[in-house]
Amino acid sequence: MPKPMIEVTQLRKSFGVHEILKGIDLTIRQGEIVVIIGPSGSGKSTLLRCLNCLELPTSGRVKVEGEKFADESGKYNEKRVARLRTEIGMVFQSFNLFPMMTSIQNVMAAQIKIRKKTAEAAKTNAEKYLKKVGLAERMNHYPSQLSGGQKQRVAIARALAMEPNIMLFDEATSALDPELVGEVLKVIRELADEGMTMVLVTHEMRFAEEIGDRIIFMDKGVIVEEGEPSELFNHPKHERTKRFINQVLHPESEKTLI
Amino acid sequence: MEILSHLDFSTALNELTPELWQGLLIALEATVGGFVLAVILSVLLAVGRLSKYKFLRGILVVLLEIVRGTPLLVQLVYMFYVVPLLVSLIVQFFIPNYQFQLNPLLAGILGLGINYGCYLSEVVRAAILSIDKGQTEAALALGYTRRQALWSIVIPQATRQAIPVFGNYLIMMIKDTSLLAFITVNELLLRTQAYASQTFLTIESYTILAIAYLILSLPLSQIVRLLEKRSSKHA
Numbered sequence A: 001m002p003k004p005m006i007e008v009t010q011l012r013k014s015f016g017v018h019e020i021l022k023g024i025d026l027t028i029r030q031g032e033i034v035v036i037i038g039p040s041g042s043g044k045s046t047l048l049r050c051l052n053c054l055e056l057p058t059s060g061r062v063k064v065e066g067e068k069f070a071d072e073s074g075k076y077n078e079k080r081v082a083r084l085r086t087e088i089g090m091v092f093q094s095f096n097l098f099p100m101m102t103s104i105q106n107v108m109a110a111q112i113k114i115r116k117k118t119a120e121a122a123k124t125n126a127e128k129y130l131k132k133v134g135l136a137e138r139m140n141h142y143p144s145q146l147s148g149g150q151k152q153r154v155a156i157a158r159a160l161a162m163e164p165n166i167m168l169f170d171e172a173t174s175a176l177d178p179e180l181v182g183e184v185l186k187v188i189r190e191l192a193d194e195g196m197t198m199v200l201v202t203h204e205m206r207f208a209e210e211i212g213d214r215i216i217f218m219d220k221g222v223i224v225e226e227g228e229p230s231e232l233f234n235h236p237k238h239e240r241t242k243r244f245i246n247q248v249l250h251p252e253s254e255k256t257l258i
Numbered sequence B: 001m002e003i004l005s006h007l008d009f010s011t012a013l014n015e016l017t018p019e020l021w022q023g024l025l026i027a028l029e030a031t032v033g034g035f036v037l038a039v040i041l042s043v044l045l046a047v048g049r050l051s052k053y054k055f056l057r058g059i060l061v062v063l064l065e066i067v068r069g070t071p072l073l074v075q076l077v078y079m080f081y082v083v084p085l086l087v088s089l090i091v092q093f094f095i096p097n098y099q100f101q102l103n104p105l106l107a108g109i110l111g112l113g114i115n116y117g118c119y120l121s122e123v124v125r126a127a128i129l130s131i132d133k134g135q136t137e138a139a140l141a142l143g144y145t146r147r148q149a150l151w152s153i154v155i156p157q158a159t160r161q162a163i164p165v166f167g168n169y170l171i172m173m174i175k176d177t178s179l180l181a182f183i184t185v186n187e188l189l190l191r192t193q194a195y196a197s198q199t200f201l202t203i204e205s206y207t208i209l210a211i212a213y214l215i216l217s218l219p220l221s222q223i224v225r226l227l228e229k230r231s232s233k234h235a
C-alpha cells in the first residue's frame, strides 16, 4: 500500500459553541485522489482547512507525511506549521491571487520568499508551471486582466510551483462561469494523471465520479459514507447519501433544499 | 477707499518673493522629513495596534489619544521647548551639566511626523483590515508565516490603497508647516511676518503669502485626484 500522506485522527473543530467537525478519521495515501462531497455547511471546507492547519483543530490531530502539525506538547509552532504547509498546495474558491502582482510574479513570490530561490530560478520555474496550465500568453497580466478560469489556473500554477506533494482544492470551479469550468477541470485532470495526491471538495458530481479514487460524503460534521465512486454514486448505503446524490443529480425531482 | 490707493503690491511682490522662495525650501524640507517619518510611524503604529500583545496595544492607544487630544501647535511648542529640557534633565543624571539642544527644523519635523503618524495610522489600520482575509490565507497556504504574510502581502496592498488619503494629508502637512513659525523655523509665515512688520505692507504681504500657499497646493490636489483614479486599478 502506498504510504500515508495525510492522517487525520479524531479531528474535532468548534467555532464557539458550534461543533462543526465531530470526530473525523481519514487517511490519504500517496497518489490517491479523494473527493469530498456533501451539502453546504456540512464542514467540508473546515476539514480541508484543517489539513493544512489554516484552522487549528479543537482536538484530535493531523499528520502530514508522518509529521504532526502540533509539536510534542500539543503546541502549534508557527515556523513548523509554515514549513509543513509548503508540502501542501491549496487552491481556493475565490482564487486569492495577489492583485498587485502579475501572473508570473504571483507564481514567483513564494518561491523567492519561502523557498529562497534566486529570482532567475523562480522565473524559469514559474514559466514552466504557467505553460503547464496553458497561460504562457498571460504571464505579464495582472489578475484584474484575467478571466475567472485564467485566475484559477494561475492560482494552481502558484501552488504547484512550490512543488508540493499534496494538493487541496476547495470548490475550485464554484466561482466560475459555466463555460470556464472545463479549462480548470482539465488542469486538475492532468495533475491526476501525473499521480499527484489530491483532496478535492466539489459540486461537480460527474467530475468527482470520473477523477476520484474515493468519494467521501460528509454531512453535519461527520463522514457519513465513503467508497469508490461507482459504488457510492450508484449504490449509496445511507439514506442521507441517497437523498443528497438524488438532489444533486436530479435537482428538479425533489423540492427539499440541500 | 483711501487705503486702496496706498496698496503697493508690486513692491511687496518684488521684495517678498525671494524671501518666500527661501521659506518654501525650508517648508518643503520640513514636509519631506515630517511625512517620511509619519508614513513609517503610521505603518508601525497600525501594525502595533493589531498586535496580539494587549500591553503594546494599550500603550499605543494612550499615545494616540494624547496626540489627537492636543493641538498640533502645542505639540510643536512642547517638542521644541520642553522635550530638550526633559532630555537634558535625564541625561544630567549621567553627564553633569549636559545641555540638549534641538534644532527648530528638526523639532518641527519630529512634531509633524509624530502628529501625522498617529492620524495616518488610523488610515493604515483601516486599510489593513479591509484587505480580504483570503490574501493572508493564500500566503499562509504557500508557507508564509503570519508576519511574512502581513509584511509582504497585506501591507503593500494596504499602503497602496491608502496612497490617495496619504496625498491629502501631505497637502495638509505643507500648509501646517506654517505652524513652525511659532518655534522659530524661518519658513514662509515667519518671513512674511518679518517683512510685513518692517514695511507695514500688511495687506499685501499676507495676501501674497496666502496666494503662494494656494499655488502650491492646487496642483498637488490635482495629482492626488489622479492617484485616486490610478490606485483603483489592480486593486
Ligand SMILES: Nc1ncnc2c1ncn2[C@@H]1O[C@H](COP(=O)(O)OP(=O)(O)O)[C@@H](O)[C@H]1O
Pocket: A015, A020, A038, A039, A040, A041, A042, A043, A044, A045, A046, A047
Ligand atoms: N471561521 C468561522 N467562524 C465561525 N463559523 C464558521 C467559520 N468557518 C465556518 N464556520 C461554520 O462552519 C460550518 C461549516 O462550514 P464549511 O466548513 O465552510 O462548510 P462547507 O464547506 O461544507 O459548506 C458553517 O455553518 C459555517 O457557518
Ligand SMILES: [Mg+2]
Pocket: A044, A045, A046, A171
Ligand atoms: Mg465550503
